[in-house]
Amino acid sequence: MQLLFRYAxxxxxxxxxxxxxxFTAAATILLIAIGLYLGFTVPPDYQQGMTVTMMxxxxxxxxMAELAYGVIAVASFFSLVWRHPLSDVAARAAAxxxxxxxxxxxxxxxxxxxxxxxxxxQWDGRxxxxxxxxxxxxxxxxxxxxxxxxxxAARAAAILGLVGAVNIPIIKFSVDWWTTxxxxxxxxxxxxxxxxxxxxxxxxxxxxxxxxxLWMIAIRTEILSRKARTLMLGGP
Amino acid sequence: xxxxxxxxxxxxxxxxxxRGDRILFEGLSFRVEAGQALAxxxxxxxxxxxxxxxxxxxxxxxxxxxxLKTPEGESSDSDERAQAIGWLGxxxxxxxxxxxxEQLKSFAQLYRSTRDTDAVLExxxxxxxxxxxxxxxxAGQRRRxxxxxxxxxxxxxxxxxxxxxxxxxDGQALVARLMALxxxxxxxxxxxxxxxxxLSNASIRL
Amino acid sequence: xxxxxxxxxxxxxxxxxxxxxxALALGFFALVATLVPLGIGPDVKILARIxxxxxxxxxxxxxxxxxxxxxxxxxxxxxxxxxxxxxxxLESVALAKILAHWFSTGLPLxxxxxxxxxxxxxxxxxTLVLFISLLIGTPSVSAVGAIGASLTLSLKxxxxxxxxxxxxxxxxxxxxxxxxxxALMDGMQPGGGLILLAAFAAAACLLSPFAAAAAVRLNLxx
Amino acid sequence: xxxxxMGGYAAYVWPAYGVSALGLGLxxxxxxKAYGAAKARLKAxxxxxx
Numbered sequence: 001m002q003l004l005f006r007y008a009x010x011x012x013x014x015x016x017x018x019x020x021x022x023f024t025a026a027a028t029i030l031l032i033a034i035g036l037y038l039g040f041t042v043p044p045d046y047q048q049g050m051t052v053t054m055m056x057x058x059x060x061x062x063x064m065a066e067l068a069y070g071v072i073a074v075a076s077f078f079s080l081v082w083r084h085p086l087s088d089v090a091a092r093a094a095a096x097x098x099x100x101x102x103x104x105x106x107x108x109x110x111x112x113x114x115x116x117x118x119x120x121x122q123w124d125g126r127x128x129x130x131x132x133x134x135x136x137x138x139x140x141x142x143x144x145x146x147x148x149x150x151x152x153a154a155r156a157a158a159i160l161g162l163v164g165a166v167n168i169p170i171i172k173f174s175v176d177w178w179t180t181x182x183x184x185x186x187x188x189x190x191x192x193x194x195x196x197x198x199x200x201x202x203x204x205x206x207x208x209x210x211x212x213x214l215w216m217i218a219i220r221t222e223i224l225s226r227k228a229r230t231l232m233l234g235g236p
Numbered sequence: 237x238x239x240x241x242x243x244x245x246x247x248x249x250x251x252x253x254x255r256g257d258r259i260l261f262e263g264l265s266f267r268v269e270a271g272q273a274l275a276x277x278x279x280x281x282x283x284x285x286x287x288x289x290x291x292x293x294x295x296x297x298x299x300x301x302x303x304l305k306t307p308e309g310e311s312s313d314s315d316e317r318a319q320a321i322g323w324l325g326x327x328x329x330x331x332x333x334x335x336x337x338e339q340l341k342s343f344a345q346l347y348r349s350t351r352d353t354d355a356v357l358e359x360x361x362x363x364x365x366x367x368x369x370x371x372x373x374x375a376g377q378r379r380r381x382x383x384x385x386x387x388x389x390x391x392x393x394x395x396x397x398x399x400x401x402x403x404x405x406d407g408q409a410l411v412a413r414l415m416a417l418x419x420x421x422x423x424x425x426x427x428x429x430x431x432x433x434x435l436s437n438a439s440i441r442l
Numbered sequence: 443x444x445x446x447x448x449x450x451x452x453x454x455x456x457x458x459x460x461x462x463x464x465a466l467a468l469g470f471f472a473l474v475a476t477l478v479p480l481g482i483g484p485d486v487k488i489l490a491r492i493x494x495x496x497x498x499x500x501x502x503x504x505x506x507x508x509x510x511x512x513x514x515x516x517x518x519x520x521x522x523x524x525x526x527x528x529x530x531x532l533e534s535v536a537l538a539k540i541l542a543h544w545f546s547t548g549l550p551l552x553x554x555x556x557x558x559x560x561x562x563x564x565x566x567x568x569t570l571v572l573f574i575s576l577l578i579g580t581p582s583v584s585a586v587g588a589i590g591a592s593l594t595l596s597l598k599x600x601x602x603x604x605x606x607x608x609x610x611x612x613x614x615x616x617x618x619x620x621x622x623x624x625a626l627m628d629g630m631q632p633g634g635g636l637i638l639l640a641a642f643a644a645a646a647c648l649l650s651p652f653a654a655a656a657a658v659r660l661n662l663x664x
Numbered sequence: 665x666x667x668x669x670m671g672g673y674a675a676y677v678w679p680a681y682g683v684s685a686l687g688l689g690l691x692x693x694x695x696x697k698a699y700g701a702a703k704a705r706l707k708a709x710x711x712x713x714x
Contacts, residue, residue, distance in 0.1 A: 321527050331456060346529075
């Protein structure tokens, strides 16, 4: 735990993130470039033909949507239990990107399913739980903006973040139960041929680095604007 | 340490309180002994109410601590301190739809108090209004009902926010008498007020 | 225990005298159950199929109406400070509020649901399952709702954010509740859905007082 | 096999990649803009202070 605390104060975080950002940015660009190249030179899938290429933008977005909420849940826990000022900032900074990934997951999922289903929306288990995840994100962000007082907004959002985190697996389970009740089938079925696995993994890594890069920049932005606010208020 | 009926003293050590980024007060120290009253004076917005809410445990201090001494021992835990506090807030905390008698009886049950609510109503001149819904009471009568609640609570440490507000001459005399009585029985009073308490032994200015 | 009963009794009396008690929720529930067939058309076969879902969603929304007043009234007139200093922990205060809310919304809705099921020509079997599912499920509406109410306590228009925050969290209740009615309509066993609903409601009622109390505590420092 | 045709599914593959590129691109721009603005505001304040 000691290591974590060392980087928890804003000044140390600025130094650390300053050092890391060039690398994560480079890794993002590199991975996504390779992922795209591999993705587009892949043979058509025997079942889905070339629509399988859409998987390379759907799955990474969907995965990052859930990981981002995981980040919010952990940061909310730290904020509530150890009252870390930085963990509030980290949780708040992650939410918009999580919501974006969820939305992208929904749009690409709908595009991917369209040729197969013949409709733009199919009440398929995965897509439905991502639609609900999007609402959880919107509720979380709405609560942050609704409460003016910084410290109270942080505590309230941390509580909601945790309550949401406990609920998301339950929501996913209930949606899956619901789809089996009405026999909806899921997009990703069956084992993935290795030739598709590599582009997918590379794209997922690319999306992950992209998230970390944007997230760190957003945290730096919040730290700088808080410093500006204290200066304006005539602080030390 | 269960807070019994008696408190020997409440000591504040270099308390600091902030609202968001704004520092309300800092380095505040005072000590209130059993049987004493402390007046907290200061302009509006100086943090008088915040100090009371800090003592009550609703707010946590940015720095410093509050030490409660009782015959059983001492504690700086806000939850334990809360059990010793009788609260008279800026708002009366009364429900317009409930009658005076109902309100006081349910409060007594909530605070597990054994005081006879009718006798307290009698003492505060509200006996006749026992079955009136609170919306028919005047501001002064509502304040007396809030005071009745304070008496029924049987708590040793009274925190009063503007106790004389909305009270006429004899209402204010009643408050002064109740405070003197409470201190006489070894209770403590900390009151945020504009005009002097009359009987206060000590006062601090924010 | 009597302190808990005192608070519960006070809130029930308040709900009865000010908000007309259950009338508000019952009126909304009955209205939705009347409007939907007007919108969808009198085809009895369709109505019977959607009855479980429509009545469950209407019940959740009806429960939502009075939620933002759960703590707001006491917060604004200062009685929340007095209650917070009582021997009762904030967690039991939250539980008392949840119970009082359920008695004045969830329970009455459940009791008249068979009546409204007739409007949808729901057969007796599914009507019984609907009744049981509402009986088990509506407490979770009050419980999760209490978290939303306490989180949005200090907001002037808190009521607008409340549905956005809690409805996603209530989807399992609607899914399991309406799902068990639909299961029976399709000739399947509703038991599975009802057990899952009971598990969800139990978890909600156990966990939400802690979350709600934490949210109230932070707003007291407001 | 003509690359752009995407095995006949061009109408779905390219919009999917287009939306993703647009979404992520806007996110990057918005983040950098916000960061630049915060840095500038702080620098201006610090100059006024000293």
